[in-house]
Amino acid sequence: MTKKGVVASLIGAIFFALVFPAVVTIADSLEKVKAYQFVVDGEKWFTVAETEKEAVEEILREYQGQFMKNIDENAQIKKVGFAQQVFLAEVEVKPEEIDPFEIVEEMIYAVEEEALEIEVKKGDNFWNLSRKYKLSVNDLIILNPDINPEKIYPGDKLLVRPMNPILDVVIELENTVVESIPFKVKYRRDNRLYTHQQKILRAGVEGEKEVLYHITLLNGYQHSLAVLEEKVLKEPSDALVQIGTRKTVSRGGRINYGVVSGTRISSYYGYRIHPITGKRRFHDGIDIAAPHGNTVYAYTDGVVVEAGWNGGYGYCILIDHGDGLKTRYAHLSRIFVRVGQRVRVEERIGAVGSTGNSTGPHLHFEVIKNGRTTNPLNYL
Ligand SMILES: [Zn+2]
Structure with a gap:
């Protein structure tokens, strides 16, 4: 069924479910006419003439429609209704009790607080x-x-x-989106490599899964979101990295990611499809959640090519390591290096922060190979 069709049938169901039988005396019926009363949570809002019932229903459909504009066209609308109990009750009233039609739209569209x-x-x-x-x-x-x-x-x-x-x-919908499954990195120790040296033996490849979401929207915005089903389309393939004596996991629940010691990867590299709007967004790096002020280290030897404020990235450093490899460190609270400065592997270059457009303290770490971003997991 189309979105419009579902809306129409649902509104219809609400209206026809409760029609008050009018009790009238013969004397009254001579002067009273059939009409419809719009009732919200048991409270009478307005009364319209019998001939205007469909027009009221149309206004309600349009009113609900304004909250459906951003929904992915592939989503399945399961239910459209009101948080309040809303219905049109058939009544018999004196003609003078019918309200002017102009107030209908005004009352339905009434706003408590503007955006x-x-x-x-x-x-x-x-x-x-x-x-x-x-x-x-x-x-x-x-x-x-x-x-x-x-x-x-x-x-x-x-x-x-x-x-x-x-x-x-209130709108209930279901949507299926394809999401990537991050790969794991397996390390192979090699005593011939120095502490900081590492070599990618096999690059990791993300897997793919189909995720079915059940979402409720309140006035157009996500109210609840739950995963109903997940189906793996393609298993991820682990990366294999040869390392020297570099430690990858340290004590205290902190993970040493080399460039920073953090708690977890809060956002992975790659595409993410918004479950409500269906729009694709690309994440050029990985976000490593870490306490504010934690030291950020250079990935490997290189020259600082950018150090300073960079829009949404906040305080940000870009290092050129040569051989077409660059790394970016964003949302820093402090920067300890200058443009043109040579840095050594694991040299202190900055501190974790939340500058620019960030949702909380984390390091956004980006790897740029020959001018294009690539999955940093293969490099950590
Ligand atoms: Zn990021």
Whole structure:
């Protein structure tokens, strides 16, 4: 069924489910006419003439439709309704009790609080904006599904408060998206290699899975999201890396990723399809969640080619290692190197932060090989 069809049939079901039988006396019926009363949570909102019932239903469909604009066209709409109990009740009223039709649209579209959109300024990020506007970082991400938190710049618009209507529209949908499965890196020790040396014997390849999401939207924005089913389409193939005596795992729940000691990879490299909008977004690096202020080290010997503020990346360093290899370190809180400076492997170059458009303290680490980004997991 099409989205419109589902909406129509659902609204229809709501209306016809509850039709009040009108009890009238013969005397009353002479002066009373059949009409429809719009009732929300047991409260009468307005009364329209019998001939205007369909027009009211059409306005309700359009009203609900405004909250469906950003939904992926491949998604299956399962249910469209209101958070409130809403129905049109058949009644018999005196002609003077019928309200002018103009108020119908006005009442249905009534808003409790208008949306609030802000313009991004230098230094803003999801972390401090969420505190300023008293919502969670996750809410900010949900309200701006088209925005890549790492790639926004001063002047960009962000929704920090959604429009809050009186009649809340609840939409249930299901969507299947293909997602990548990260590969693991296996290390083979080789005593002939120095501590910091490593060689990729076999590059890892991401797998692929099909994920079925069940999502509910409240007034157009994600209210809940659950994975119903996952089907592996292609298993990932592990990377095999030859290393010297470099340690990969250290104590205390911290993982030594070489360039930083962190807690986990919070976002992997590659495409991600938004489960609601269906839009694809590319992540050029990996995000390693790490405590604010943790030291960031140079991946290997090289020359600093960029060091400073870089839009959504915040304080950022780019190092050229020669042989067509460059590495980028973003969202830093501090930078200890200058452009043109030579750095050695595992030299201290900066500190983990949340500058630029970042959702919390982490290191965005990017590997650029011959001008194109590549999966950093093969290099860590
Ligand atoms: Zn990132």
